[in-house]
Amino acid sequence: MERQTRQRAAIRAAIAQAGRPLLPQEVLEQAQREVPALGLATVYRTLRSLSEEGSIATVQLPGDNVRYEPAVSPHHHHFQCTDCRRVFDVHACPGDLQRLAPEGFQIESHELTLYGRCRDCGAPGRAQARADLPPGSCAC
Amino acid sequence: MERQTRQRAAIRAAIAQAGRPLLPQEVLEQAQREVPALGLATVYRTLRSLSEEGSIATVQLPGDNVRYEPAVSPHHHHFQCTDCRRVFDVHACPGDLQRLAPEGFQIESHELTLYGRCRDCGAPGRAQARADLPPGSCAC
DNA sequence: TTGTATGCAAAGCGTTTGCAGTGAT
DNA sequence: ATCACTGCAAACGCTTTGCATACAA
Numbered sequence: 001m002e003r004q005t006r007q008r009a010a011i012r013a014a015i016a017q018a019g020r021p022l023l024p025q026e027v028l029e030q031a032q033r034e035v036p037a038l039g040l041a042t043v044y045r046t047l048r049s050l051s052e053e054g055s056i057a058t059v060q061l062p063g064d065n066v067r068y069e070p071a072v073s074p075h076h077h078h079f080q081c082t083d084c085r086r087v088f089d090v091h092a093c094p095g096d097l098q099r100l101a102p103e104g105f106q107i108e109s110h111e112l113t114l115y116g117r118c119r120d121c122g123a124p125g126r127a128q129a130r131a132d133l134p135p136g137s138c139a140c
Numbered sequence: 141m142e143r144q145t146r147q148r149a150a151i152r153a154a155i156a157q158a159g160r161p162l163l164p165q166e167v168l169e170q171a172q173r174e175v176p177a178l179g180l181a182t183v184y185r186t187l188r189s190l191s192e193e194g195s196i197a198t199v200q201l202p203g204d205n206v207r208y209e210p211a212v213s214p215h216h217h218h219f220q221c222t223d224c225r226r227v228f229d230v231h232a233c234p235g236d237l238q239r240l241a242p243e244g245f246q247i248e249s250h251e252l253t254l255y256g257r258c259r260d261c262g263a264p265g266r267a268q269a270r271a272d273l274p275p276g277s278c279a280c
Numbered sequence: 281t282t283g284t285a286t287g288c289a290a291a292g293c294g295t296t297t298g299c300a301g302t303g304a305t
Numbered sequence: 306a307t308c309a310c311t312g313c314a315a316a317c318g319c320t321t322t323g324c325a326t327a328c329a330a
Binding site (some may be wrong): 058060061062063066072077079082088090092093094097099100101102103104105106107108109110111112113114115116118119 | 198200201202203206217219222228230233234237238239241242243244245246247248249250251252253254255256257258259274
Binding site (some may be wrong): 141142143145147148177178179180181182186197 | 308309310311312313314
């Protein structure tokens with residue numbers, strides 16, 4: 001059975017209070033304010049077990065490391081800022097994606113990631129967007 | 141300037157003839173049938189330069205390693221079979237995604253990945269889907 | 281007391297880089 | 306003859322694992 005430890009509580013709290021999906025390293029830094037001796041291996045082990053028990057959800061963005069967020073929202077997508085790289089929840093969904101599938105392909109689920117400028121970073125100016133994010137710009 | 145080598149030709153050919161996005165390791169194995177002494181580092185370096193010059197495109201699926209495909213289609217998405225893990229192009233796009241963004245967020249591009257059963261694998265039966273793919277099933 | 285959880289360090293895995301030798305121009 | 310390209314091995318960043326210790330239960 002699971003044991004209640006200071007480390008586990010700190011990790012839970014870090015994710016619950018972040019307001020956005022966190023990288024394991026970010027979870028570590030946040031949780032260390034509570035438990036300074038906390039190790040990264042413990043963070044990874046705890047994130048895995050919390051994820052398996054359904055307490056937290058993984059956020060997988062194309063070409064980026066896994067992030068974790070509270071497992072509250074039923075279905076949503078994500079927005080990543082091309083400038084500050086932070087990730088935000090998007091509580092909307094295009095819906096009806098089965099129509100996009102080729103003949104004979106049955107869709108069970110989907111992942112959508114939006115890229116652009118977040119509210120803080122504003123429109124692209126002298127500080128241009130990092131070039132190492134997915135292109136995919138289209139007029140759709 | 142760029143030089144034409146057997147290695148580069150073999151790598152180009154591997155991607156051009158694959159018919160689906162390939163992992164670097166798959167590119168290596170295919171290209172080694174032409175140039176047995178080919179090294180993985182050369183594959184990575186060549187994939188990068190071909191990608192930068194626009195000859196090939198990167199395919200980044202959430203939580204999976206980068207794949208490469210010919211840079212032909214202008215804008216499309218991908219379908220990954222939850223059974224055989226293969227990736228297929230989807231030449232369709234939901235479009236008009238700006239409406240999904242929160243106030244103040246400007247969308248520049250997007251990535252969409254569809255998951256389900258490909259034509260070959262059919263509906264889920266006794267051979268159940270691998271559990272290590274993104275969930276995200278919804279009624280949208 | 282018992283055994284899970286922890287911290288540290290080492291190992292894995294995919295990818296990148298340093299360097300000397302190879303080969304296209 | 307140049308100098309970009311190649312192969313090998315070492316280095317890297319992120320994640321996982323081995324092992325002895327710490328601490329909930």
